Amino acid sequence: MDYIQMGKEYVMNTYNRYPVVLVKGKGAVVYDEQGNEYLDFVAGIAVNNLGHCHPSVVAAIKGQVENMIHCSNLYWHIPQVELAKLLVENSFGDKVFFCNSGAEANEAAIKLARKYSKKKYGEHKYGIITMQHSFHGRTLGSLTATGQTKYHEGFEPLVEGFKYVPFNDIDALKDAIDENTCAVMMEPIQGEGGIYEADEGYLRKVRELCDEKGLLLIFDEVQCGMGRTGELFAYQHYGVQPDIMTLAKAIAGGLPLGAMIATDEVASAFKPGDHASTFGGNPVACAAGVAVIKELLGGVIDNAREIGEYLKSRLLELNKTHPVINEVRGRGLMLGVEFNMQEVAEVVNRAMKKGLLVLSAGHKVVRMVPPLIITKAEVDKAVEILDQVLKEMEV
Incomplete structure (x- = not known):
C-alpha cells in the first residue's frame, strides 16, 4: 500500500x-x-x-490507560498533581497550568502576563517584547510573538501589542520599553531560529531591567527545557530565574502535553474561568510526564x-x-x-x-x-x- x-x-x-x-x-x-x-x-x-x-514511559502509559484515559479538569486526578509537584520542586515556580502544546503554553503565558499586569498597574499594561529569530508557536497569539516575519505573512492582522528586538542586545531592549510594556518573552536558547544562545550576562541584565521597570520575564523552554541542554531547564545555566516559564515537546516522552509554570504572585492573577483546556493535563500524558522527569533526574x-x-x-x-x-x-x-x-x-x-x-x-x-x-x-x-x-x- x-x-x-x-x-x-x-x-x-x-x-x-x-x-x-x-x-x-x-x-x-x-x-x-x-x-x-x-x-x-x-x-x-x-x-x-x-x-x-522508553520502557519507563511505555509502562506508565499502559498502566494509566488501564485505569483512566481522560478526566475533566472539573475534578482532581493523581498523575496531574504528581507531575505538578515534580515540576515545582525542581524549578523556580510555585504553580503549574497544563495544556497540550508549546503554542498553547505560550498563549497561556501571554494571557497571564497581561492579566497580572493590568490588575497590578492598569489597563494600559499589555505590551510584550520578544526577540528577532524567536519561535513561539503557530496559534495567532504565539505566531505574533514569534520574531520572524516569514511566519506572519498571510495571517495579518496580527495581535496588537508586540515588539521585536535583536537577541543579546540589552540596549535595544531598553529602547523598546514604553509605558504599555508588561513583559519580555524569550527562549534562553533559540531553537527554530538557528540555535542561538543567550550571551553570558545578557539574561542577568534582562532580569535586572525587568525588575527595575516592573516587567515580567517569560522564558520559553519548549525546546531547550527538559534536560536538552544538560540541565533540567536551560535557565539554570545562567543563574537567572523567570516569572513565567513554558514547557512542552519532551515533557511527556512523546505524548501531547504543555505546561506553564509561574510564581505564586503571578499565578494568582488567574481565577477560575480565566483560562482552561479540555485535554490539558490529561491523565495518560501526565503519567508519562512523571516517568520522564524521574528518568531525567536519575x-x-x-x-x-x-x-x-x-x-x-x-x-x-x-x-x-x-x-x-x-x-x-x-x-x-x-x-x-x-x-x-x-x-x-x-x-x-x-x-x-x-x-x-x-x-x-x-x-x-x-x-x-x-x-x-x-x-x-x-x-x-x-x-x-x-x-x-x-x-x-x-x-
Missing part, C-alpha cells in the same frame, strides 16, 4: 515531508516500512528525549551534558576539515551546524539516504537534537555519516 500517495490525497498539505514512512522506533533508532534503519538525531524535533518507546541529564560535549567536540573537528562549515554552536544536545551555503536541504537529504536523520533550523543551519540517551558510539556513527556527506558534496 502506498501510504505516501494516500497521505497526499487525504492529509492537508501543511508540511514538506520526506519520502519515508516510519513504522517503529527503539532508543535512538527508527525503522521505515521497508525495514531500513535510521539513526535519529531529530527525536521528533526534540520531543523524544528518552528515545523511542542520570539521563548527566548523559546529555557529557555526550553533548563529546558531540560538539566531534562537530568542531569536522569544522576544521570542511570549509563549508562556518560555525558550531549550542549547548548540551541542542546543537546547530551553520554552513556556508544558501540552503542545507541537500545535506539533510544526503544524510537521510545514508541512515542519519537531522533537520534544519533556518536555511543555513543543520540542527542536531538526538535523544538524551544517545551513546558515544552512536555519535561517532552520526559524525562519520556527516563527514561522508560533506566529502561527497565537496568533490
